[in-house]
Amino acid sequence: MSKKKTIGTIRFELRKGVRGENGKLPVSLIYSIKGNRKRFSLDQTILSEYWDAKEQRAFYIPQREAKRKLNHLPVNQLLTEIEINEINDILDSVEIDIKAIEDKFLALSIPFSSQTVIDALISKKPDAFKVEEKTDLVFDYIDRYIVEHEASREAGSLSVYKSIKNHLKAYQDATNHKVTFEGIDYSFFNKFQNFLIKRTKTDKAGNINPMLNNTTIAKALSTLKTFLTYAKKEGVKVNDSFRDFTIKREKLEVIALEQNELQNLIDFDLSNNKRLDKVRDIFVFACATGLRFSDVQQLKAEHLDNESINIVVKKTKTALTVPLNIFSAGILEKYSELNKPLPTISNQKLNEYIKELCELAGIAKQIEIVRFFGKKRIVTTYPKFELISFHTARKTFVTLSLERGMSAEEVMTISGHEDYKSFKRYVNITEKRKKVVMLKAWGAPKERKLKVV
Structure with missing residues (x-):
């Protein structure tokens, strides 16, 4: 997904003069407008071996290679790919928040400096950016899929992806179960299918009826499988156990003229x-x-x-x-x-x-x-x-x-x-x-x- 440009300049770097537990270095945000720089320390620390200074992001080292390079560390302190992604998600969210703060100042015609933006950022994130999994990652990718295929697909064929996004959001709200790529496994499909079966709607007369029939549910589950396959090809780490889930399809009537x-x-x-x-x-x-x-x-x-x-x-x-x-x-x-x-x-x-x-x-x-x-x-x-x-x-x-x-x-x-x-x-x-x-x-x-x- 292409990043929207900010007015100020954003950089992330490691503060090498300050070492924490096990030699980890804190990640800092440097934000500047017209040469006026402000440094803000994020609540993230990482070993320099996991940091790409050019890309200003953490990168994953496969476990076998990490054991060799970082043999002074216990295995349980080596970072997993999920942990690396979580750190990068935090950095991405900082950039998004800064862009939103800038846009708000511009919309209200309020002059702003690097300090006022950082102050607004601190106010918006009082917990100093504790590691939290980005829950809308799946939903963002669905939106991305729709945008990337608008030119090559009919609008009707893409509407099923908007529909599955709505169902997934409803499931997340109802169950308080975060919908993530890693979490969409065989067990998730069973729970999600049961959720769709139990969804209801109220008609004009006040009667409560099932919202979806089994045929529509089967189509929704099939769409989700197709989307996960697409995400995996794009390099997203998905839980492959979803492939073991079998979708039961009922035979439909064929309405044709004799x-x-x-x-x-x-x-x-x-x-x-x-x-x-x-x-x-x-x-x-x-x-x-x-x-x-x-x-x-x-x-x-x-x-x-x-x-x-x-x-x-x-x-x-x-x-x-x-x-x-x-x-x-x-x-x-x-x-x-x-x-x-x-x-x-x-x-x-x-x-x-x-x-x-x-x-x-x-x-x-x-x-x-x-x-x-x-x-x-x-x-x-x-x-x-x-x-x-x-x-x-x-x-x-x-x-x-x-x-x-x-x-x-x-x-x-x-x-x-x-x-x-x-x-x-x-x-x-x-x-x-x-x-x-x-x-x-x-x-x-x-x-x-x-x-x-």
């Missing part, structure tokens, strides 16, 4: 409703191509030729070619006079109108949704149109393509699915697929007469 429902939608008379007619065309186009909303939205004339759509997928940043078919080509032809290949509607409005459209078209089959909140099983029944969103089109493309006899590999190359693990839940979605692929591979049986007993 062939007759899609055909009813295509045939539905919307001659008197231009708004829903456009919505239908965009939705059916996605059903026939498997494109996500972000890719339909970015579609331009240069992405099209007579046979296919050629784009770089926004989510994965990979090149994708989608062959045109009778449905997708027909819709593009309908809007050929527009500046863009398709009409433009916001995602929020599109999802709202799709539900309205599907209700009008009679797509109202009752769908049972099962969710678990801890051990509690909750079953809710919805008319199908309430569960349909734009993303349903992508699921429809996959399921109907499979039912029509396309192989999983063929569908994946068109839809852009790179991970079979996330794709395979579609493969056995309907019994119709079994019949289609059997007849394609082995031929249709002759009609046979059943013997009546």
